[in-house]
Amino acid sequence: MSPSICSESLAAPLMPVVRLGYPSTVSGGQFDPATMSAGVYTYTINVPPPCVNVSSTVTVAVQAPPDAGSDGALTLCISSPASDLFTSLGGSPDAGGTWSGPSAVTGGQFDPATMNAGDYTYTVAGNSPCPADNAVATVTVSTEPDPGDDDILNLCAAGDPLDLFPVLGGADIGGSWTGPSGGSFNGTFIPGTSAAGNYTYTIPGAAPCPSVSAVLSVNVVSNADAGGDGSIALCSSADAISLFSRLQGTPDTGGDWLAPNGSPFSGTFDALSDATGTYTYVVVVPFPCVNDTAQVLVDVTMAVDAGIDSMITLCSSNAAIDLMSQLGGSPDEGGTWSGPGGTSSQTFYPASGTPGNYTYTVQGTAPCPNATANITIAVNRMPDAGTNGSLSLCPEAAATNMFASLGGAPDTGGTWTSPGGIPHSNMFDPATDLPGTYTYTVSGTAPCPNDHSTATVHIYFVPVPNAGSDAVSCTLGGQLNATGTWSTGQWSGASGTTITDNDSASTTISANAGGAYDFVWSTVSAEGCASADTVRITFTGAILPSTIVTETLCTGSCDGTASATGRRRKRGQHRIQLPMVGRHRGQHALGHRFLRRQLFGDRSGHQRLRCHQQLHNNRTRAVGDRPDHHHGRLVPRQLRRHYSDHRSGRHTVQHGQR
Numbered sequence: 163m164s165p166s167i168c169s170e171s172l173a174a175p176l177m178p179v180v181r182l183g184y185p186s187t188v189s190g191g192q193f194d195p196a197t198m199s200a201g202v203y204t205y206t207i208n209v210p211p212p213c214v215n216v217s218s219t220v221t222v223a224v225q226a227p228p229d230a231g232s233d234g235a236l237t238l239c240i241s242s243p244a245s246d247l248f249t250s251l252g253g254s255p256d257a258g259g260t261w262s263g264p265s266a267v268t269g270g271q272f273d274p275a276t277m278n279a280g281d282y283t284y285t286v287a288g289n290s291p292c293p294a295d296n297a298v299a300t301v302t303v304s305t306e307p308d309p310g311d312d313d314i315l316n317l318c319a320a321g322d323p324l325d326l327f328p329v330l331g332g333a334d335i336g337g338s339w340t341g342p343s344g345g346s347f348n349g350t351f352i353p354g355t356s357a358a359g360n361y362t363y364t365i366p367g368a369a370p371c372p373s374v375s376a377v378l379s380v381n382v383v384s385n386a387d388a389g390g391d392g393s394i395a396l397c398s399s400a401d402a403i404s405l406f407s408r409l410q411g412t413p414d415t416g417g418d419w420l421a422p423n424g425s426p427f428s429g430t431f432d433a434l435s436d437a438t439g440t441y442t443y444v445v446v447v448p449f450p451c452v453n454d455t456a457q458v459l460v461d462v463t464m465a466v467d468a469g470i471d472s473m474i475t476l477c478s479s480n481a482a483i484d485l486m487s488q489l490g491g492s493p494d495e496g497g498t499w500s501g502p503g504g505t506s507s508q509t510f511y512p513a514s515g516t517p518g519n520y521t522y523t524v525q526g527t528a529p530c531p532n533a534t535a536n537i538t539i540a541v542n543r544m545p546d547a548g549t550n551g552s553l554s555l556c557p558e559a560a561a562t563n564m565f566a567s568l569g570g571a572p573d574t575g576g577t578w579t580s581p582g583g584i585p586h587s588n589m590f591d592p593a594t595d596l597p598g599t600y601t602y603t604v605s606g607t608a609p610c611p612n613d614h615s616t617a618t619v620h621i622y623f624v625p626v627p628n629a630g631s632d633a634v635s636c637t638l639g640g641q642l643n644a645t646g647t648w649s650t651g652q653w654s655g656a657s658g659t660t661i662t663d664n665d666s667a668s669t670t671i672s673a674n675a676g677g678a679y680d681f682v683w684s685t686v687s688a689e690g691c692a693s694a695d696t697v698r699i700t701f702t703g704a705i706l707p708s709t710i711v712t713e714t715l716c717t718g719s720c721d722g723t724a725s726a727t728g729r730r731r732k733r734g735q736h737r738i739q740l741p742m743v744g745r746h747r748g749q750h751a752l753g754h755r756f757l758r759r760q761l762f763g764d765r766s767g768h769q770r771l772r773c774h775q776q777l778h779n780n781r782t783r784a785v786g787d788r789p790d791h792h793h794g795r796l797v798p799r800q801l802r803r804h805y806s807d808h809r810s811g812r813h814t815v816q817h818g819q820r
Contacts, residue, residue, distance in 0.1 A: 193222055200224040228286035230297040231255025236272065237302045239371035244273040247282055250299040259286040263301075272301055279303040307334045307365040309376040314416035315351075316381045318451030323352045326361055330376055337365035337375075351380055358382045381416060386445035386454035389413025393458060394431075397530035399465035402432045405441050405458045413456060417445035431460055438462045466524040468533035469493030476512040477610035479544035483510050485520055488537050497524035497533075510539060517541045545604035547615040548572025553590065554620045556691030561591040564600055564617040572615065576604035590619055597621045622689045627651065629683040629695035636702045639672045644695070648685035655681045673701040 186198035193203070206217040232252030238245060247261060248270050261267035263282030272282070282299045310330025317324060327333065327349055339347035342359025351361070364375040390410025396403070405419065406429055419427040422439030431441070443456045470490030476483070485499060485508050499506040502518035510520070517539050524533045549569030555562060564578065565588050580586040581598035590600070600617045627646035642653060644667040653664045655671065656679045663669040673679055679701065684694040 195224045198222075225289050225292050227292040228259075228288040228295040229254060229256050230259060230284050230286040230295040233298045233300070235300045235302070237304065237370055238272070238274040239304050239367070240274050240306050241372075242274050242370060244271045246270055247272050247284070247299050247301070250301075251284060251297050253297075255284065255297060256286045259284050261285075274303045304368055304371050306371045307336070307367065307374055309333050309337060309363050309365050309374045312377045312379075314379045314381065316383055316386065316414060316416050316445065316447050317351065317353045318448045319353050319382050319384050320450055321353045321448040323350050324448075325350050326378055326380075327363070329378055330363055333363060333376065334365055337363050339363055353382055356380075379416075381414065383414060383447055383451060385452045386417075386447040387412065387414045388417055388443050388445045388454040388456035391457045391459075393460070395461045395463065395529050396431070396433045397465050397526070398433045398462055399530065400433045402430050404430050405460070406443070408458045409443060409456050413443065414445045414454075417443050419443055433462050436460075463527050463530050465530045466526045466533045467492060467494050468497060468522050468524045468535040471536045471538075473538040473540075475540040475542065475609060476510075477542055477544050477606070478512050479610065480512045482512070484508060485510055485522070485537055489522060489535050491535075493522065493535060494524050494533075497522050499523075512541050515539070515541070542607045542610050544610045545576075545606045545613040546571065546573050547576060547602050547604045547613040550616045550618070552618045552620065554622060554689070555590070555592045556622055556687075556689065557592050557624055558692055559592050561589045563588055564590050564619065565602070567617045568602060568615050572602065573604045576602050578602055590617075592621050595619075622687065622691050624687050624689075624691040624693050626693050627683050627685045627695045629681065629697040632698040632700075634700040634702065635673075638674075638676065638701045639670065640699050640701070641668070642671055642681055642683070642697065642699075643668045644683040646685070646695075647687075648693070649688045651683055651685040653681055653683055655679060671699065673699075676701045 185201040185203075188198075188203060200222050203220045203222060204217050205220065206215060208215050230251070231254065234250035234252050236245060236247065236250040247267065248255065248257075261270060261282055261284055264280035265277035267277075267282065279301045282301060284297045284299065286295050288294045310333030313329055313331075315324075315326070315329055326339070339349045340362045341347040342357055342361070347361060349363075358380050361378045361380060362375050363378070364373055367373045388409070389412065392405075392408035392410050394403070394405075394408045406413070406415075419429040420442040421427040422437055422441065427441060429443075438460050441458045441460060443458070445454045447453060468489070469486075469492070472488050472490050474483075474488055486493065486495075499508055499520060499522055501520045502516045506520055520537045520539060522535050522537070526532045547568070548571065551567035551569050553562065553564060553567040565572065565574075578586045578588050579601045581596065581600065586595075586600060588602075597619050600619060602615050602617065604613050606612050625647050627644055627648060629644050630642060633640065642661070644651065644653075651665070651667055653661045653666075653669065655661055658674045658677075659679050659681070660672045660674075661669060661681070662671065667683065671681065677700070678698055680696050680698050682694050682696050684692065686692055
């Protein structure tokens with residue numbers, strides 16, 4: 163069991179307990195929250211053996227009650243500032259409560275100027291089982307007495323005594339007067355006897371309201387003096403002015419002003435709002451003194467308007483602007499313009515005009531001054547990306563700066579993009595970059611836009627020449643034949659070779675010794691682009707065979723082809739095709755001098771000939787017969803050679819038919 167009890171509650175029964183444990187002694191089973199401690203209380207029933215004692219516990223929690231403090235009172239004057247209601251409560255009230263009363267309370271403040279007096283209740287909520295607590299602040303608001311209004315009173319020296327109290331205009335009774343010297347005054351002013359000056363009426367305040375007073379300034383005059391007439395010419399832009407200062411002489415103060423239409427006037431003239439004309443000053447004095455009047459003629463000249471200053475930033479590429487349109491307000495027409503260089507026109511040309519301050523001046527009519535307004539002009543230069551250009555390059559050309567291809571005088575520092583819009587450097591490399599239109603952009607400073615130009619890049623198509631097929635020459639001489647399209651071309655060869663005509667596509671060549679030599683045909687196209695192709699010619703030394711007869715060419719079985727095997731510096735195998743030569747069809751013979759000349763590079767060697775051509779008669783000739791047996795003079799003119807492998811030493815020689 164765990165009851166909660168408020169500390170302000172009456173004693174509560176725990177049970178008809180006869181024995182309880184700590185924390186406080188329990189009498190009659192009662193718990194008094196005012197004197198006993200909270201905690202766990204144990205109830206025990208003792209029984210005689212063999213029965214067993216039993217017990218139970220009660221946990222008691224004591225809640226502190228809320229404290230709204232004790233009732234209080236607050237007395238304020240109607241002129242007092244707002245006050246905190248909380249400070250009017252007695253005791254030690256808990257913070258965080260709420261207020262309610264005749265007027266809504268904001269922030270716990272009471273404002274006597276706007277709120278109603280009465281009882282304001284402060285409530286602090288309690289935690290169960292404790293109830294909420296309340297305290298009341300009774301607010302009283304005292305009314306401040308009225309001493310009347312300050313005033314100026316002009317009295318005639320020959321006039322009757324005057325009670326000053328009615329002049330205050332509805333003042334509360336009960337006050338007292340003091341004269342100019344500070345001494346007591348009975349309230350009746352006697353012209354000629356009482357001193358002129360300030361007479362003060364004071365009403366003591368009832369706490370908490372202070373004392374209040376009003377002052378009457380009494381002037382004693384023989385006759386009224388409103389001063390002499392005056393006049394003033396004002397500009398409509400002039401500050402407000404007191405017309406009293408425009409009266410001539412020594413006018414009496416305290417008079418009244420009338421506007422040109424006869425209505426009351428404050429005496430302070432505002433050129434912007436008040437009408438021009440004659441304003442009248444009237445000084446009224448008691449009978450038998452005579453009133454007096456004076457007039458002030460007011461003339462107002464309208465001020466000229468040059469507009470309102472402004473600032474503008476232009477781009478040098480902008481069209482000309484009208485400066486009048488850039489002024490703020492409603493400037494008058496007919497003014498003049500001046501700029502950094504002196505007199506200026508109303509039109510500003512961004513491309514050629516000088517930035518700076520331009521002043522518009524409108525001549526004013528006296529008493530109005532001239533009016534001026536300034537326009538501050540800044541001009542940002544339009545970026546120049548140049549004009550579009552083009553660039554034609556050879557494939558082998560070095561990287562080229564595209565900037566140089568642009569026309570005009572483009573600004574540096576811009577950026578390039580490739581045909582796909584991807585950022586690119588200013589250098590175009592034909593070896594890696596694609597031809598097309600490249601865009602150069604120079605960023606502008608607002609309000610100037612960016613400027614663009616393009617460089618269209620073309621790469622010439624250069625046909626590669628054909629220097630011919632690689633070949634083998636057995637005579638240390640040969641022929642070069644290049645084909646293709648070009649403007650000019652030139653042959654070049656390795657050291658040890660001779661080119662008959664370097665500038666001719668078809669020319670003869672020779673070598674000083676056998677070996678493989680590269681000959682390069684270098685061309686220049688009509689556009690000036692270079693190209694080249696290489697042909698390799700392999701030269702062998704002269705073939706000098708040493709022959710012995712190993713076969714015969716048989717009529718009816720030889721087809722005119724024989725094979726020969728011989729020795730050079732390296733051992734090789736040679737294949738020879740022989741035609742039918744001689745006076746009679748079917749006569750075949752080769753002299754050893756022919757073989758030696760055509761096949762071998764020295765005078766030693768051994769060859770084996772095998773006939774492959776079917777002869778048309780049955781005559782047999784020995785290979786190796788003297789050349790005059792078959793008219794060998796015909797053979798060399800019709801001989802053409804084919805090398806299946808010039809490196810291995812195997813050769814095929816085909817002899818043409820006569």
